[in-house]
Amino acid sequence: MTATDSPFEAWQKQQEVFWSGLLGGDGQAAAREWFAQWSRIAGAPAGFAQTSVAEMVAAPFRAAFGNDGDLQRFMSFHDGVATFGHREMGEEDVRRLSDYWVGLLHLPTSRLAVEQALIGLAGMRTAVEVWRASPLVPPSSSESWExxxxxxxxxxxSYKGLLDLYEGYGRRVAERLIADLDGCDDEVKSLKELFDHWVRAAEGVHDEIAATGDYQQAFGQFVNHLCLTIKVQRETTDGILERIGVPTYSELTDVHARIERLRKEQRRLRNGAADLAGLLTAVRADLEKLGQRVEDDAGLGDELRRLGSELGNVAAGMAAIRSEVGSLREVAESAVGLGESVAAAQQEIAQLRREMEKLAPVADAGAPVDASPSGGAPRRAAKPKRKEP
Amino acid sequence: MRPIKLDPDATLAEASLWWGQFEKSRRALGELAAAQPGSTPTEVLLEVDRFRLLRFVWDTPPRHKTPLLISYALVNRHTVADLQEDKSLVRRLLERGFAVYVMDWGYPRPSDRMLDLDTYINEYIDTAVDHLRTRCGVKAVDLLGICQGGTLALTYAALYPEKVRRLVTMVTPVDFQTEGDRLSHLVQEIDIDAAVAALGNLPGVALNVNFNALQPLSLNIKKWLDSVKALQDATSGAFFVRMERWINDSPDQAGQAYREFMTQFYQQNGIVKNTVTIGDRAVDYRAVRCPVLNIFGSQDHLVPPASSRALKNVIGSDDYREIEVPSGHIGMYVSRAAAKVPEGIASWLKA
Structure with a gap:
């Protein structure tokens, strides 16, 4: 490991040392090949074509750094702007730069992580300074970078402060390992078994440290500042893009935000339309139900019609009755008139009878024809037959 | 104390054996490159943006009318529930006569960074549920939420209780601030807004780095040493390769959805406090009154058992049941200990 190594280079070298120590000289190359093959196999589903874990981790960050994920195209464009006269910062430099930052993501599981971060910081500063020398980079970004x-x-x-937590880390792991082995009867005869015990003990101690508030705070500060760095890098890129008339990341963010708002509006309208359709469906269903009821109530309609007809009959009957009453009244009136006529006739008959009695001695030759035996009024004519309704 | 007695000859023999296995594993890797997770064919029923509703195609028609819809996490892919024929939760449920569907969230692109939980829940899940209700002629579906997908399913069930007949949650975080939840502990001080503003979408690989950092030695060194042994046998080797493919198949997280999930759930512990808002709707988890089955792993370091168990106290359902499986987070799908999980789900759904 050298002072100019990026954290990833340092990490890779550390891995090589590890495999080399484990396998011997030839084993190192074999292990590297093996690991690269693993990376190809495991990384393929995510669409990566890397040959190393570092590359696999770096790729999405590189994508995030670029304008809407297309750093490569941007860099080609960047290289192509020869009139600005700066070609020193090529794709490879940006690749290294992003690798430095990605390297800083590694969590401080040991003192080494902090050392790597310090190396990474120095490397980042060097790379950024080269980049900032480009006339494309707005001068206003200098303050942000400082x-x-x-x-x-x-x-x-603050990470260095965490080193205090790692003071005696090895001793604590050893204590834990001994405690782990305590109480077990069997002897540890296998290297692998001992290794597994060590892993368990070491992770147990690491977990205790990670559970502290200090670790939590330092970790948060680390990630937050990493994000701030990326943000400033992005703003610097935006500044370059603005200078050369290319849409910036922040402009695209605005566009995406608008699209999302429109999408929600569309959904709201769609839901509204669906609600309306639901309402119409409900109304249609009600209408269908009503129609069904009308069909089901056809008997009732007939009954109603029958009742109506009967009502008509009743009305006709009433009219007939009324007419009959009228006729009866006429008859009654006629009867009254007739009675008066009869009375007058009776009086006239009585008068005639008296006159006949006076004349009886004079004319004994015949008796009166229609006189009642009782000497009352003559029988009435038969009552007129009642009109049928 | 157990004495450490490493005999030099035996240790050398052990190292030699490992070296021999290592050479063989190198050759095996080339032959296993084609091993992919996912064993059951699927049919696309619905597509909205990158979201797809998939039906697992099965020879025999389902015996149960109510569709079972799987809601998997946005982190990683649902294929772990159908990794290979003999390690497939999906297949075991299909065999038991269930019609199984899954929501495939897709791979968010940079242009998807404004996608929020409102869209995921009120549009994607709701559209899928409505589609199945119509397709199967049922008023409500059965939901099986896994990990973060369980949190989404639970939230959906609270927002649309009339559309969920039964809810199953597997390794689902509910209380995001329990003792021993190291992931939650580490994110409390992170400025999520700044992270999303800087990164747009959260790289899935970066999340994997953080997951690995919880067990740095086990997952960054020990696993590789152990894998050599796994690669000695074609069957275990293929299984190991599929698992690795699945682990590394980590979609980026849509920025806005990630922001909401981290702040409302992890940092504000919104389910326990009943303060979650999705879109313009406040979520009341007590509205979940359907029967609930909660399955969790007793050795889960990503979602501690206490985090899942909190579900019982936040919902309004009286019909609540738990199954504790002696496994870790991933072991829930593939370990021997989890072999009884499908039957547990099936018998509970049929009850």
Whole structure:
């Protein structure tokens, strides 16, 4: 490991040392090949074509750094802007730069992580300074970058504070390992078995440290400052893009936000339309139900019609009755008139009878024809037959 | 104390054996490159943006009318529930006569960074549920939520209780701030807004790095050493390769959805406090009154048992049951200990 190594280079070298120590000289190359093959197999589903874990981790970050994920195209464009006269910062440099930052993501599981971060910081500063020398980079970004460097210094100081937590780490792991082995009867005869015990003990101690508030705070500060660094990097890129008239990341963010708002509006309208359709369906269903009821109530309609007809009959009957009453009244009136006529006739008959009695001695030759035996009024004519309704 | 007695000859023999296995594993890797997770064919029923509703195609028609819809996490892919024929939760449920469907969230692109939980829940899940209700002629579906997908399913069930007949949650975080939840502990101080503003979508690989950092030695060194042994046998080797493919198949997280999930659930512990808001709707988890089956692993370091168990106290359902499986988070799908899980789900759904 050298002072100019990126954290990933340092990490890779450390891995090589590990495999080399484990396997011997020839084993190192074999292990590297083996690991690369693993990376190809395991990384393929995610669409990566890397040959190393570092590459696999770096790729999405590189994508995130670029304009809407297309750093490569942007860099080609960047290289192509020859009129700005700066070609020193090529794709490979940006690749290295992003690798430095990605390297900083590694969690401080040991003192080495902090050391790597310090190396990474130095490397980042060097790379950024080269980049900032480009006339494409807006001068206004200098202040932001100075803040970023200062922030990294503070962040790494707090990480150094964590080293206190790792003081005696090895001793604590050993104590834990012994405690782990305590109480077991069998002897440890296998190297692998001992290794597994060590892993368990070491992770147990690491977990205790990770559970502290100090670790939590330092981790948060680390990630937050990493994100701030990426943000400043992005703003710097936006500045370059603005200068050369290319849509910026923040502009695309605005567009995406608008699309999302429109999408929600579309959903709201669609749901509204669906609600309306639901309402119409309900109304249609009600209408269908009503129609069904009308069909089901056809008997009732007939009954109603029959009743109506009967009502008509009743009305006709009433009219007939009324007419009959009228006829009866006429008859009654006629009867009254007739009675008066009869009375007058009776009086006239009585008068005639008296006159006949006076004349009886004079004319004994015949008796009156229609006189009642009782001497009352003559029988009435038969009553007129009642009109049928 | 157990004495450590490493005999030099025996240790050398052990190292030699491992070296021989290592050479063989190198050759095996080339032959296993084609091993892929996922064993059951699927049919696409619905597509909205990158979201797809899939039906697992099975020879025999289902015996149960109510469809079973799987809601998997946004982190990683649902294929772990159907990794290979003999390690497939999906197949075991199909064999028991269930019609099984899954929501495939897809791979968010940078242009999807504004996708939020409102869209995931109120559009994607709701559209899928409505589609199945119509397709199967039922008023409500059965939901099987896994991990973060369980949290989404639970939230959906609270928002649309009339559309969920029964809810099964597997290794689902509910209380995001329990003792021993190291993941939650580490994210409390992170400025999520700044992270999303800087990164847009959260790289899935970065999340994997963080998951690995919880057990750095086990997952970054020990696993590789052990894999050599697994690769000695074609069957175990293929299984190991499929698992690795699945682990590394980590979609990026849509920025806005990630922001909401981390802040409302992890940092504000919104389910326990009943303060979650999705879109413009406040979620009341007490509205979940359907029968609930909660399955969790007793050795789960990503979702501690206490986190899942909290479900009992946040929902309004009186019909609540738990199954504790002696496994870790991933072991829930593939370990021997989890072999009884499908039957547990099936018999509970039929009850």
């Amino acid at each position: 803040k970023i460097y200062a922030g990294w210094q503070a962040t790494l100081q």
